[in-house]
Amino acid sequence: MKPRHAFWPLWGWPIVLGVMTAVGLVSALFSDGGAGDMLAWVMLGIPVAVCVWFGWVRRRH
Template sequence: MTTKHRHSFWHLWGGPLVMGVLTAVGLVSALFSDGGLGDAVAWVALGVPVGVCIWYGWRPRQSSSQPH
């Protein structure tokens, strides 16, 4: 695997993998925690993906200069 190929893999899949890991950690923490630090971890780990989705959902679309 070349460096360019490895770079393009992380460029494409890095964000979704981080979001998936954060979501999994948040869900497991919420399931097994009984208050305190576990709840805080769950809130943060589940809040970050929601915040990212809201951010990208409300961003103005970039218009392309090419006609359809």
Template sequence: MKRTFLKLWGMPILLALLSIFGLIAALLGDGIWDILGWLTLSVPLFLIIKHYYK
């Protein structure tokens, strides 16, 4: 059961956590936090573009 759950929901949960971290970092921090926010928020977009052209 656990293996099936992680196989199905692992990537969406990871992308959600990355997005939440990116939004909080971009809103609350300056300097390096802005860069981390941009990087973490661009990961889901990169994966969408990758799968679109696949």
């Protein structure tokens, strides 16, 4: 039987959140208004919302 690799189940979402953060930071750095700023807000807001959800909100339940 082949051993099951746990790379993607373990590191999939952290990699996605890291890429989203990097895209948001680059977009905020190089944009000058308009869609670039909106992209930066969304890409930087989603990881913050995930951290709030798993850090504060989920702990209370």
